[in-house]
Amino acid sequence: MTKPLADKIRPKDVKDVVGQSHLLGENKILNRILSSGYITNMIFYGPPGVGKTTVANIIAKITNKKFYKINATNASLEDIKRIIKDLDSLMTLNGVLLYLDEIQNFNKKQQQSLLEFMENGKITLIASTTENPYHYVYKAILSRSTVLEFKMLTKEEIIKGLRRAIDVSKKDLSDINIEYDENVLEYIANVSNGDLRKAINAIELAIYSTKPNKDRGIYIDLSIAKECTQKKVLNYDKSGDSHYDILSAFQKSIRGSDPDASIHYLARLIKAGDLISICRRLLVIACEDIGMAYPNAINIVKSCVDSAMQLGFPEARIPLSQATLVLATAPKSNSAYMAIDLALNDLDSKDVGDIPIYLKDSHYSGANKLGRGVDYKYPHSYKNNYVKQQYLPENIKNAEYYIPGKNKMEQKVENYLRYIKNY
Incomplete structure (x- = not known):
């Protein structure tokens, strides 16, 4: 079976990995881990096609542990149990390195099944996920792992990977002369949305779907590239x-x-x-x-x-x-947002006390006997429709929640409040 081009060009050495210089650059965290040879539990987090699986494969080659690779999308608890059964065999004397792809698809029980063996060092876990691990990975596994975030590749990094893919294709198809318009690489890089695998799949399709001319040559132009690329799909998941x-x-x-x-x-x-x-x-x-x-x-x-x-x-x-x-x-103000949150916080953290009795409902027979509304001052009966009286409960009578912003509208509000209160 012919291997996909993306697998053929998969780097065997960390120096050939495209992108992720914040992790793999000189003296960066993942580079230091690989150089030391001491492999700890890690979670690789990032979008598809940015090198998570590639780096995991490189790690597998430098460790003397037995390597297992499973995908949580279609794996089950039985797959984990089969690996656990092998832990005390001759093949696993140095322990197991388990690469668990798409760990977010494992439920809590499936993830928990690994904890004991991560704890005693028999299993070193490298998990990858396209979803935020702090939302989807069991906390006990997070606490035993280093989370490393892989970034989307830049256009320039995608183009670098595409050139390498074309070079490999030229060697595979040595009897065919492959040429291309430079705009092709930029176009594919732009629509791949940081996903090198997607970009390589597009150039592979362009190469193999283009019929050689009588001189055994193919030329990939922009029209072919557009036919071989899907509509650009943005990274978006309504629940992710x-x-x-x-x-x-x-x-x-x-x-x-x-x-x-x-x-x-x-x-x-x-x-x-x-x-x-x-x-x-x-x-x-x-x-x-x-x-x-x-x-x-x-x-x-x-x-x-x-x-x-x-x-x-x-x-x-x-x-x-x-x-x-x-x-x-529009002019900006968060005074309404701040005011209500301050008031809610007081309800949670203070003994605010009872509503002043004169503010309580008095629209029923016998309210006067209970003192409800007796001393209430009706603002509309006073000049400027304002009269000073205490509205807040006694325990928080000096609380301030609304602080007018320094914008034109709220300065008018502040001036109005000052005017009626000092009239």
């Missing part, structure tokens, strides 16, 4: 890490008053078709990050959100863009 990462970047860009970045992250969310999450996040941003600086923002956003929900995609992108730009360019 990327979902929250993009929403976080979206909100922080709006909060930071960067309309261009805000629209960029909105575009990512639109590409994923995640209308509900966009609408929910826009509504909360209008109150959390703009709030009292532009109180009417929530009305505009609500109208845009309602329009988007009625229209659906693709037209929904237009009111969503409007709402995003309104929020990104």
